[in-house]
Amino acid sequence: MFILMKKVSCIFIVDDDPITVFGIKKMLRSVTHCDDVQIFQNGHEAYEAIKERQEKGENIPDVIFLDINMPIMDGWGFLDEFIALDVDGHVVINMITSSIDPADYKKWNSFKDKCPHVLNFKNKPIFKIEPTDLVCINVAS
Numbered sequence: 001m002f003i004l005m006k007k008v009s010c011i012f013i014v015d016d017d018p019i020t021v022f023g024i025k026k027m028l029r030s031v032t033h034c035d036d037v038q039i040f041q042n043g044h045e046a047y048e049a050i051k052e053r054q055e056k057g058e059n060i061p062d063v064i065f066l067d068i069n070m071p072i073m074d075g076w077g078f079l080d081e082f083i084a085l086d087v088d089g090h091v092v093i094n095m096i097t098s099s100i101d102p103a104d105y106k107k108w109n110s111f112k113d114k115c116p117h118v119l120n121f122k123n124k125p126i127f128k129i130e131p132t133d134l135v136c137i138n139v140a141s
Contacts, residue, residue, distance in 0.1 A: 008134055010036040014046040014078065015096065017069035020124060025064050027129045033111045042070045050085065051133030061091060063134050068097040068104060075105065083115055091117045094133050098124040 011034050014019050021039055028034065040046040051078050068075040073097055095108055108121045120133060
């Protein structure tokens with residue numbers, strides 16, 4: 001069987017749970033090839049890293065796995081800041097949460113409307129990474 005692996009230049013995993021980070025990294029190896037996978041404990045660290053990469057003219061992430069509930073700066077705070085950045089192209093942002101609060105899903109939906117990037121919503125634990133978690137799929141209308 002032949003499996004097509006998508007090449008992704010940079011992935012950020014922004015999550016303070018080491019078990020989730022380990023699982024995502026393990027699943028990524030089977031669906032993509034990426035030499036630049038960065039791990040951050042909170043949204044503030046990830047946001048600062050993106051700003052620094054922009055200033056240096058380096059690649060910002062193609063894909064972000066972003067936990068909603070983290071200390072210092074949560075996923076919603078990160079999104080507010082990230083959306084305000086002048087970013088070329090579309091980043092695939094996978095919001096991940098263990099929350100069962102319907103308000104989180106509703107908040108994600110409102111962010112989807114104002115976010116210029118692809119915004120997916122995934123519940124923890126994550127059992128599989130789908131192709132749509134890694135690439136923007138253009139559908140002709």
